[in-house]
Amino acid sequence: MPQKRIAGHTIDVDESGYMTNMSQWTKEIASALAKEVGINNLTDKHWAVIEYIQNAVKKGDALTIRSLGKSGIVDTKEFYELFPEGPLKKSTLISGVPKPAGCI
Amino acid sequence: MPAKKRHEKFQKVSIICVRGSLEDVYASLILTNGACLEGIQANLFFTFFGLDAITEKRMDSLHIAAIGNPALRLPGGIPFPTVIGTIPMMESLITSMMKAEMDKLSIPSVRELLEMIRDSGIGHIYACMLAMDMFRLKKSDLWDGVESVLTVGKFYELAAGGPIIST
Numbered sequence: 001m002p003q004k005r006i007a008g009h010t011i012d013v014d015e016s017g018y019m020t021n022m023s024q025w026t027k028e029i030a031s032a033l034a035k036e037v038g039i040n041n042l043t044d045k046h047w048a049v050i051e052y053i054q055n056a057v058k059k060g061d062a063l064t065i066r067s068l069g070k071s072g073i074v075d076t077k078e079f080y081e082l083f084p085e086g087p088l089k090k091s092t093l094i095s096g097v098p099k100p101a102g103c104i
Numbered sequence: 105m106p107a108k109k110r111h112e113k114f115q116k117v118s119i120i121c122v123r124g125s126l127e128d129v130y131a132s133l134i135l136t137n138g139a140c141l142e143g144i145q146a147n148l149f150f151t152f153f154g155l156d157a158i159t160e161k162r163m164d165s166l167h168i169a170a171i172g173n174p175a176l177r178l179p180g181g182i183p184f185p186t187v188i189g190t191i192p193m194m195e196s197l198i199t200s201m202m203k204a205e206m207d208k209l210s211i212p213s214v215r216e217l218l219e220m221i222r223d224s225g226i227g228h229i230y231a232c233m234l235a236m237d238m239f240r241l242k243k244s245d246l247w248d249g250v251e252s253v254l255t256v257g258k259f260y261e262l263a264a265g266g267p268i269i270s271t
Contacts, residue, residue, distance in 0.1 A: 065141060065220055066212045076223035085143030085226075103138055104211060 007032040018092065018099045022054070025096035034094045039083065042094075046082055048073050053095040063092065063100045116145040116266030118259070123271075124153030124162075125169040126199060126214075131271040133157075133217040140224035145266075148221065149259050151232035155239060158231060158247045163214055168202050170195040179205075215247070222249040228262075230254045 001020065004013045007028045012021045019025060030050060034042055042050075052073050056063055065088060069076040083090040088100055117139050121132035132148060139146035156162040170176065170189035176198070177184050188194060212220065221227035231246055231253045243253060254262070 062210055064210045065137070066210050066216065069220065076220045077225070080140075080224045080226075086141065088141055103134055104141075 016099055019096040022096045030094050037090045049091055050095045057097040064104045114144050114266055118147040118263035118268045120149045120270040121154035122152050124156035126166040129157040129166055136221050136227055137217055140221055140227040145226045147228050147262050149230045151235045155235050157214055158250050159245055160247055167195050167199045170198045218249055
């Protein structure tokens with residue numbers, strides 16, 4: 001299992017850099033991961049999306065651009081503004097959950 | 105063992121939708137939305153019967169091709185002889201069944217996908233001028249998220265620097 005040093009911690013990751021053990025996740029790690037993908041500041045809206053994603057994964061719900069857009073937390077436009085260039089990929093990386101495997 | 109070559113990510117992709125059956129339109133929509141999700145700028149160009157997918161009066165009622173579609177079959181692999189597709193309402197029934205399956209997988213409707221593409225900020229939707237003339241359509245007949253009506257030359261200009269996919 002590959003590992004990564006970030007924000008003073010060692011975390012387990014897969015080959016794409018996604019966390020494989022959510023219990024290791026902290027807000028500091030999230031902020032550091034966000035900086036790595038070009039998001040320098042996580043606002044309350046970002047954290048709301050992260051929380052939504054983490055809850056969805058815990059419940060086993062599908063994470064698609066549609067479910068995010070209909071979440072009531074953000075719409076599609078806001079989602080792309082918060083996490084530009086690959087919103088699903090970036091938000092899941094920062095949330096410490098696996099990369100979504102679907103096409104939508 | 106040679107090292108796996110990593111290619112550079114596409115910066116831009118352009119997709120052409122020529123047909124108006126639901127399955128063909130979805131191919132172009134999923135490819136376009138998928139590109140936007142990857143941060144790839146995407147141009148989606150509708151021409152000929154593909155214009156149905158961006159015509160207000162038609163875009164919510166696209167159908168699966170029920171006749172002359174040799175791959176069509178019922179769930180469970182039950183064959184669907186093409187002659188059955190000629191029975192009235194059969195095309196609508198097949199389409200409803202397909203849409204129900206898509207809904208289970210959280211696949212958005214045609215209209216929703218177009219909105220998502222537009223709302224991404226990096227997806228652009230265009231209509232073909234020649235096809236518009238052929239079908240006697242005006243821009244006001246189209247869905248309001250269509251950016252503009254293009255000639256094929258203008259499309260090539262916008263597509264330059266990236267691959268073009270025709271679905």
